[in-house]
Amino acid sequence: FNPSPVLQRRRMARGAVAAVLVLGALAVLADHLELLRHRGNDHEIFDQQQVLVVRVVDGDTVRIRRGLGDEEVPVRLLGIDAAEMNYTTDAPPEHFAREATEYLRERVEGRQVTLKLEPLETRDRYNRLLAYLYPTDSENLNLTLVQSGYVYADRRHRHTFRAQFEQAENEARRKGRGLWKDVKPEQMPEWRRRWAERQEAGN
Numbered sequence: 171f172n173p174s175p176v177l178q179r180r181r182m183a184r185g186a187v188a189a190v191l192v193l194g195a196l197a198v199l200a201d202h203l204e205l206l207r208h209r210g211n212d213h214e215i216f217d218q219q220q221v222l223v224v225r226v227v228d229g230d231t232v233r234i235r236r237g238l239g240d241e242e243v244p245v246r247l248l249g250i251d252a253a254e255m256n257y258t259t260d261a262p263p264e265h266f267a268r269e270a271t272e273y274l275r276e277r278v279e280g281r282q283v284t285l286k287l288e289p290l291e292t293r294d295r296y297n298r299l300l301a302y303l304y305p306t307d308s309e310n311l312n313l314t315l316v317q318s319g320y321v322y323a324d325r326r327h328r329h330t331f332r333a334q335f336e337q338a339e340n341e342a343r344r345k346g347r348g349l350w351k352d353v354k355p356e357q358m359p360e361w362r363r364r365w366a367e368r369q370e371a372g373n
Contacts, residue, residue, distance in 0.1 A: 212292035216243075216285050216299060223278040223303075228255045229270025229321055231298070232278065234285070246298040247312045248288065249335045251324040251359060253349070265357035266349035270320040278305060286310075288329055302331075313338060319348020322362055 221234040224242055229252025233242045253264035255271060284304040294300055303311040313331060315321045316338040323339035325332075343350045355363055 212299060213287060213289075216292075216301065217287040218284065220282050220284050222282055223280065226271060226275040226279045228252055228257075229267060229274055229315070232274070232303070234283075234299075244296075244298040245285070245301050245303075246294055246296075247315070248300050248302050249324055249327075249329045249331055250312050250315055250321040251326075251362070252315075252321040253357075253359070264359075265353055266320065269348070270315065273318070273320050274311075274315070277311060278303060281305065283311070317342060317347075319343075319346075319350045321349075322359065325365055326361055 215236070219236070221236050223232050224235050225233045227233060227244070230247045230250050231252075232245050232247070234245050235242050252270045253267035255263045255267045284307075285299075285301040286304060287299075287301050292300055302313075305311055310331070313335060316323050316335050319342040323332075323335040325336065342348060355366065358366070
């Protein structure tokens with residue numbers, strides 16, 4: 171029995187779809203395994219370690235290197251959210267994006283800082299290392315950025331200093347520091363607008 175050309179094409183199409191699904195599942199599994207691998211190694215490699223800040227990308231992202239010859243690693247500062255610089259679009263930088271980027275650049279670019287990681291989650295979905303930056307033994311620079319009004323306290327995720335960051339933002343907003351001097355609701359990140367709307371609805 172020789173199947174018709176139509177049946178053959180259908181079988182080939184089904185086989186191709188099945189192959190794509192299998193490859194997709196394997197890719198997802200590989201991503202999870204990579205994240206698990208990072209979770210264990212990141213603490214050994216980066217937690218409580220001094221690194222060089224090679225470049226400041228924006229108000230909440232830097233690139234670091236452990237030593238000469240080591241590859242650069244992107245780091246997303248934990249617990250904060252800075253306005254977007256919009257490098258990859260034609261849109262202008264968001265409100266206070268330049269100020270946050272410049273402040274962070276002046277503080278740490280080309281300098282040594284100590285990284286501190288959370289105990290469980292060490293990478294975000296873009297595979298960036300999640301960390302607090304300590305230019306000195308006592309200063310959590312992530313918190314300083316919030317206190318000075320350069321960035322928002324990121325209320326979407328739980329972390330060790332969440333209550334402290336939120337309190338710092340509340341004070342910066344009351345005193346009109348940094349972005350809080352003249353920011354309009356429509357200039358805030360979408361998640362922050364939704365959070366504010368829920369707060370108003372609750373009151």
